[in-house]
Amino acid sequence: MTFNRRDLMTGLGLSAVLGTGGAQAQSGWPQGHTIKLVVPFAAGGATDIIGRIMADRLSQMWNANVIVENKGGAGGNIGTEQVAHAEANGDTLLLVSVGLATNPYLYPKLGYDPVADFAPVSLVAMVPNMLIAGHHLKVNSVAELIAYGKANKGKLTFASSGVGTSIHLSGELFKKLTGIEMTHVPYRGSAPAIQDIMGGRIDIMFDNITSSLAQVRGGTLKGLAITTAKRSPFAPELPPVADAVPGFDVSSWFAFFAPKKVPEAIIAKIAADTKVALADAGVKSKLDALAAEAVGSTPAELGAFLQRESDVWGKLIKEGGIVAE
Numbered sequence: 001m002t003f004n005r006r007d008l009m010t011g012l013g014l015s016a017v018l019g020t021g022g023a024q025a026q027s028g029w030p031q032g033h034t035i036k037l038v039v040p041f042a043a044g045g046a047t048d049i050i051g052r053i054m055a056d057r058l059s060q061m062w063n064a065n066v067i068v069e070n071k072g073g074a075g076g077n078i079g080t081e082q083v084a085h086a087e088a089n090g091d092t093l094l095l096v097s098v099g100l101a102t103n104p105y106l107y108p109k110l111g112y113d114p115v116a117d118f119a120p121v122s123l124v125a126m127v128p129n130m131l132i133a134g135h136h137l138k139v140n141s142v143a144e145l146i147a148y149g150k151a152n153k154g155k156l157t158f159a160s161s162g163v164g165t166s167i168h169l170s171g172e173l174f175k176k177l178t179g180i181e182m183t184h185v186p187y188r189g190s191a192p193a194i195q196d197i198m199g200g201r202i203d204i205m206f207d208n209i210t211s212s213l214a215q216v217r218g219g220t221l222k223g224l225a226i227t228t229a230k231r232s233p234f235a236p237e238l239p240p241v242a243d244a245v246p247g248f249d250v251s252s253w254f255a256f257f258a259p260k261k262v263p264e265a266i267i268a269k270i271a272a273d274t275k276v277a278l279a280d281a282g283v284k285s286k287l288d289a290l291a292a293e294a295v296g297s298t299p300a301e302l303g304a305f306l307q308r309e310s311d312v313w314g315k316l317i318k319e320g321g322i323v324a325e
């Protein structure tokens with residue numbers, strides 16, 4: 001199985017954003033409107049921070065009030081369902097991550113359909129994961145980790161911030177592509193997992209680079225590799241997992257979606273303005289601080305990207321018998 005992020009990024013870079021003139025005919029939107037950006041997670045996480053960075057810049061560009069509403073719970077499903085059934089006038093948007101692609105396979109019943117109930121708007125940013133290990137584990141590279149796993153069948157443990165997260169699925173993909181056995185230990189967030197890795201109770205984790213880069217550079221954790229196919233500009237010293245495991249290419253991603261029947265002209269305007277906002281020096285600086293790569297895409301590109309994510313992770317989830325807790 002291959003998952004080529006390089007092809008995705010090339011396609012995004014070559015595509016033109018849709019025209020925006022028709023949006024002004026939609027009752028003057030967005031001037032004078034209050035736009036609610038729903039983040040289906042609690043405040044303080046990467047999705048929330050990215051949402052607030054974008055809301056602030058779009059508020060300035062639109063001369064409108066763009067507010068972030070945190071609606072966490074059920075792996076992001078509560079807030080996502082709220083947007084699915086919101087009025088389709090452009091005043092309610094969703095900033096969501098990989099859960100939109102994975103939750104239909106993790107949960108037996110959802111109150112929304114990722115395709116039928118949502119209009120793709122724009123891919124906003126991508127954040128690589130980083131393979132980290134505790135100093136108790138006597139490996140210093142991906143190749144050494146694989147060799148250790150094969151020589152110590154079933155002894156390796158890997159942490160995640162929850163079932164179905166990109167951190168968890170990175171580990172499952174690593175198991176599948178290397179053939180080694182590892183035991184998954186889910187936590188309620190990265191912070192407690194990192195503490196147990198530093199304490200020698202858990203071996204490794206494919207953590208978001210934002211959460212663990214400081215500890216790696218401070219020497220309290222070992223950084224073995226980055227999960228993207230190419231080296232990350234945020235941690236250029238780390239080789240890609242793909243150097244030892246061909247086809248391994250994983251990122252956390254963040255994207256704007258809207259209720260399905262929002263007028264196409266409004267969708268096009270939001271996508272175009274998102275791309276402009278992401279090119280702003282202040283926005284880029286704030287995203288860089290999160291090790292988040294600004295993207296920007298057309299609605300069609302995001303729709304195709306979501307389908308590929310669903311295909312890749314859906315197959316992995318079904319093959320692994322993974323279910324949400």
